[in-house]
Amino acid sequence: MGSALRVFAPAKINLGLSVLGIVPRGEPHAGYHRLHTLMVPLDVGDTLSVAPAGTLTLEVRGADLPTDDRNLVYRAARAYLDAAGLDGGAHIVLEKRLPLAAGLGGGSSDAAGTLLALARLRPAGVDLERLAVQLGADVPFFLTPGAALVEGIGERRTPVALQPLHLVLLNPGTAVSAADAYRWLDDAGTFTPPLDVGAVRMAQVVGLPLPYLNALQPGVTARHPEIAEALSALAGAGLHSALMSGSGSTCFALAASRAQAEEAASALQQDRPDWWVRAASSV
Template identity: 40%
Template sequence: MTMMAFAPAKLNLFLHVIGRRADGYHLMQSVFTFLDYGDSLQIMVTPSSVIRRTNDVPGVPEDADLVIRAARALQMASGVSRGAEIAVQKKIPMGAGLGGGSSDAATTLLALNRLWQLDWPNQTLQKIGLSLGADVPFFVGGRVAFAEGVGEVLTPIAVPTWWYVVVTPKTHVPTPFVFQHPDLTRSTPPFKIVDFSATGLANYKNDLQPVVLKAFPEVATALAMLSEVAKKSVFGARMTGSGASVFAAFESERDAREAYQQLSPKITGFVARGLDKHPHL
């Protein structure tokens, strides 16, 4: 049995760091949304217990690939005797703050849950996902969400399905570098979810952005260029996650594509529409 599965990219519409736990993990508030842009996975169930990737992914050894780790974690937790062969076609830039690896892992969990006929609830899959990465439970949960804790406390929330221009500068921003930086703001006052309004996103920010802009001039340049053409955007241009990607939201596809066309042809980016849920729910 074989399944073709889509792994959507995500954006953090804002990201506030509101504290730090005793174990060093940072507490946050954010809104995660999906994009109709992402990676493709082909997953085939095999009678043997072997789980393997059938193609190379540049820069990602098979044993370190979150897809393989997710499949093996689900196999171990369930005790299933079957295996899987998985091909991964990458489209989401790696290390860009778009959740590519986490999305691939979540889609693997969702797909194998069906292919192996486990029929486990998403909450169980989310627990496995959290052991792989803080963003994985969001992708497994499958709904646009208000995120708290370290990103694992998720409340479904309604956000308009805007169109987005996403630009990814040719640089890699290591997430640990950002969160360990002494200049990172860690004390943004928390607010209640009932006080959140998508129409007021201009009043929210990404606390990681100042640190990244100062340390990575390529991101600062990309943000400045996108800001220049994003005059019709809903709340201006900003960074997603810990970068390096920056984005701007637009009410219409026409406005988004007009803005994208004004960017330099040397810019790496894309136009995508927001999704209110994961395609494989």
């Protein structure tokens, strides 16, 4: 086995998430949801260690997850090796630090990190963008650094310059299936217009609450009241612009500084020791 390459797989938040509708029949990606979302990577996340090996093997630490093709990391590695036409495989160690099914893009980030690591270890001119879209809507975002406006089914990204963000992440321990969250939205038929990214950026500049929305939040909180409780707890901790990230169940709210975020996170963790709480900043 060759030397291992370590890769940080950052979490993300959705600084606003609008679902415009469903791609109609006859068009590419028919049946998928058309998104308009501002995604921001954070300085908290998982870690991958990837090394060349004779076969493809995956080891997971920190979570009880499958290590075969039911795992997105394994599927990403298999997709890269097959597309590259390479003999042999890789040994991958995934260290999970993010909660599962939490709206932070953990699995998608892990998959993108796997693609990037293999492209460095075993370069072969593979189209990583194409593989990423096939693996999941959030995976392409993690191929490039920085915040971006993400459109389509996740395949279109436009870099967005934002001021540094400091925030608190709060997860009440509830796993929410993204498929369920989108199905509840479909049942309600409450699709939403595109985000006003300019208004979000201006509010950040002048220090006002951010005028954003998460189209999935009403359906999820209606079925998981503990998520509404998490949003209230963040607001009660002196933070602003509380929102559910992605399909939940992690919520976040913004702080004026990293110090305020850390102080609020510490107080929230003391009040709710069973919840997952982290101070974080954008990267």
